[in-house]
Amino acid sequence: MTTHLVITAVLLPLLTGVGLLLLRQQPPFLQRAVSIGSVFIQVILVCQLLALVNQGDILTYSLGNWAAPFGIVLVADRLAIWMLLITALIALFSLLYALLDVDKAGRHFHVLFQLQLFGLNGAFLTGDLFNLFVFFEILLIASYSLLLHGGGRLRTKAGLHFVVINLVGSTLFLFAVGILYGILGTLNMADLALKVAALPAEHVPLIKVAGLLLFGVFALKAALVPLYLWLPNAYAQTSAPVAALFAIMTKVGAYSILRVYSLIFGAEAGLAANLIEPWLLPLALLTLVIGMLGVVASTGLRQQTAYLVIASVGTLLTAIGLNTQAGIVAGLYYLPHSTFAAAACFLLANTIAVRRGEFIDRFESGPSLPHARLIGGLFFMTAVLLAGLPPLSGFIGKFMILKAALAHPQLVWIMGIVLTTSLLALIALARSGSLLFYKVQTVRGQAESAVPVPITREVLPIAGLLALCVVLVVWAGPVTGFLQLTAEQLLEPSFYIQAVMTLEKTP
Amino acid sequence: MEAIISLIIGVLTACGVYLSLRGRTFPVVLGLTLLSYAANLFLLAMGRLTIGAPPIITETADGYADPIPQALVLTAIVISFAMTAFVIVLALKTFKEMGNDHVDGIHKP
Numbered sequence: 384m385t386t387h388l389v390i391t392a393v394l395l396p397l398l399t400g401v402g403l404l405l406l407r408q409q410p411p412f413l414q415r416a417v418s419i420g421s422v423f424i425q426v427i428l429v430c431q432l433l434a435l436v437n438q439g440d441i442l443t444y445s446l447g448n449w450a451a452p453f454g455i456v457l458v459a460d461r462l463a464i465w466m467l468l469i470t471a472l473i474a475l476f477s478l479l480y481a482l483l484d485v486d487k488a489g490r491h492f493h494v495l496f497q498l499q500l501f502g503l504n505g506a507f508l509t510g511d512l513f514n515l516f517v518f519f520e521i522l523l524i525a526s527y528s529l530l531l532h533g534g535g536r537l538r539t540k541a542g543l544h545f546v547v548i549n550l551v552g553s554t555l556f557l558f559a560v561g562i563l564y565g566i567l568g569t570l571n572m573a574d575l576a577l578k579v580a581a582l583p584a585e586h587v588p589l590i591k592v593a594g595l596l597l598f599g600v601f602a603l604k605a606a607l608v609p610l611y612l613w614l615p616n617a618y619a620q621t622s623a624p625v626a627a628l629f630a631i632m633t634k635v636g637a638y639s640i641l642r643v644y645s646l647i648f649g650a651e652a653g654l655a656a657n658l659i660e661p662w663l664l665p666l667a668l669l670t671l672v673i674g675m676l677g678v679v680a681s682t683g684l685r686q687q688t689a690y691l692v693i694a695s696v697g698t699l700l701t702a703i704g705l706n707t708q709a710g711i712v713a714g715l716y717y718l719p720h721s722t723f724a725a726a727a728c729f730l731l732a733n734t735i736a737v738r739r740g741e742f743i744d745r746f747e748s749g750p751s752l753p754h755a756r757l758i759g760g761l762f763f764m765t766a767v768l769l770a771g772l773p774p775l776s777g778f779i780g781k782f783m784i785l786k787a788a789l790a791h792p793q794l795v796w797i798m799g800i801v802l803t804t805s806l807l808a809l810i811a812l813a814r815s816g817s818l819l820f821y822k823v824q825t826v827r828g829q830a831e832s833a834v835p836v837p838i839t840r841e842v843l844p845i846a847g848l849l850a851l852c853v854v855l856v857v858w859a860g861p862v863t864g865f866l867q868l869t870a871e872q873l874l875e876p877s878f879y880i881q882a883v884m885t886l887e888k889t890p
Numbered sequence: 891m892e893a894i895i896s897l898i899i900g901v902l903t904a905c906g907v908y909l910s911l912r913g914r915t916f917p918v919v920l921g922l923t924l925l926s927y928a929a930n931l932f933l934l935a936m937g938r939l940t941i942g943a944p945p946i947i948t949e950t951a952d953g954y955a956d957p958i959p960q961a962l963v964l965t966a967i968v969i970s971f972a973m974t975a976f977v978i979v980l981a982l983k984t985f986k987e988m989g990n991d992h993v994d995g996i997h998k999p
Contacts, residue, residue, distance in 0.1 A: 520969045540988065546980055550926075551910060554928075564933075564958070564962070
């Protein structure tokens with residue numbers, strides 16, 4: 384039974400998506416019930432997988448019972464399940480918010496949402512590079528449609544840019560995969576790790592080209608400078624629950640970077656070892672700076688949140704770029720925190736925007752908000768999280784990153800940039816909060832904008848996401864303990880390789 | 891044959907890059923298509939170029955074509971086909987909503 388648990392996490396959203404397609408003639412509440420029920424089951428399923436991988440084993444599943452490296456394998460180690468858990472939780476709360484009215488704005492919202500989860504879960508679980516490409520494409524094509532869901536001029540324009548840049552990225556991915564296969568004759572990640580480690584010197588430059596091409600692709604997905612320009616408009620213009628779900632999408636790029644460059648081009652990769660080490664840290668710090676400048680310069684809350692996503696990717700990859708165990712632990716702790724907080728901020732921005740009439744989420748003094756205390760309180764907590772102030776998880780995350788950086792030769796740069804950008808975030812968010820909530824002016828002739836849904840139902844998903852951040856603080860001890868083991872597993876690729884390559888056929 | 895194939899891939903890529911940097915959606919779509927052609931040819935060539943060799947084991951064969959890149963290319967073709975269809979529809983939608991076919995939605999004569 385447990386052998387098939389791994390693939391269930393991939394199949395469940397796929398089958399739900401297809402099932403929802405068949406239910407399209409049925410009343411909306413049935414579709415909603417099926418969709419949310421499926422996501423709920425995913426959360427439980429992933430918790431069960433978490434309990435299994437936490438015993439120390441790496442679960443593998445060979446599709447079609449073809450032994451690795453000839454067949455495709457799914458590999459569930461601690462990192463993959465950690466990502467799955469974050470995805471499932473964020474999907475749950477985004478979907479809860481979408482159930483209010485967003486899913487009615489166009490057709491097939493729930494189908495696309497489930498297929499997006501299918502792509503995400505697959506990308507985290509797969510142990511094959513070409514399969515990773517396929518799952519990237521699945522999650523991308525679902526995300527294109529989700530991004531455009533509901534329509535609108537600005538959304539279409541942002542969507543076109545998003546689609547075109549990602550198609551170019553896919554082409555680059557194919558070129559990189561082609562080079563790797565042409566030289567090494569395999570695409571199984573564990574087998575690639577073995578082959579790269581034993582690479583003869585004459586093939587090293589080509590493999591490095593392939594590795595760096597792949598890094599370009601993942602950097603594009605992760606919105607690393609200079610490949611971040613597609614993100615701000617796309618995320619700011621799409622509907623709130625979709626933007627909240629997309630908060631995990633940049634993390635797919637970060638996950639791929641962590642996976643590929645610790646397993647295939649890690650410390651034990653012989654002549655191609657630590658391939659991206661000279662690139663990752665400077666680019667991550669630059670991303671952090673540019674993202675934060677965007678945060679300061681934003682004219683609306685959704686745009687600001689989009690830039691905060693870029694900045695959080697910068698912070699996350701700074702931690703990973705330290706290339707130490709402590710750095711990876713800090714990064715993996717910061718990852719769910721930044722994802723949840725950014726998602727909460729996207730949802731909150733929508734809640735604010737629909738109540739301000741024509742002012743939407745722009746930073747201008749507008750009419751006073753109904754339920755200003757409740758919304759303002761939530762905004763305050765989100766801002767504290769995003770700026771990284773004590774006592775919430777943003778502070779612990781950044782503290783762990785800085786602590787991990789203490790031994791790094793570039794300590795001054797890391798410390799200076801992380802702290803300065805935190806200050807910038809604090810200033811920018813304080814300004815946004817005071818413009819949105821304090822500087823109220825009476826707007827003549829403007830009636831209270833009609834808000835169809837009661838505030839409690841809107842607040843519930845946001846509060847849920849913020850509560851997850853609180854959980855990260857309260858149980859910081861067990862979480863970091865788990866992440867410590869995760870980082871150990873990552874930095875010792877032989878566990879992964881052994882688990883995949885000694886795979887026996889299941890009867 | 892290697893030289894011709896690599897020349898074709900190079901020219902396709904160059905044209906693809908040039909066209910996808912253009913300002914209007916139609917050349918961009920064409921550019922993406924050319925890029926995906928180049929990627930597909932490249933993947934196929936990575937299985938080494940062979941003529942008339944069987945991809946599956948037979949007793950009489952003295953050489954084999956690598957079947958895996960062929961399978962990969964098949965997958966990649968299907969995906970790029972779907973993506974091209976999607977981006978064409980999206981380009982038409984942008985044209986309809988923006989009133990012009992510039993990628994930024996602003997008409998620049």
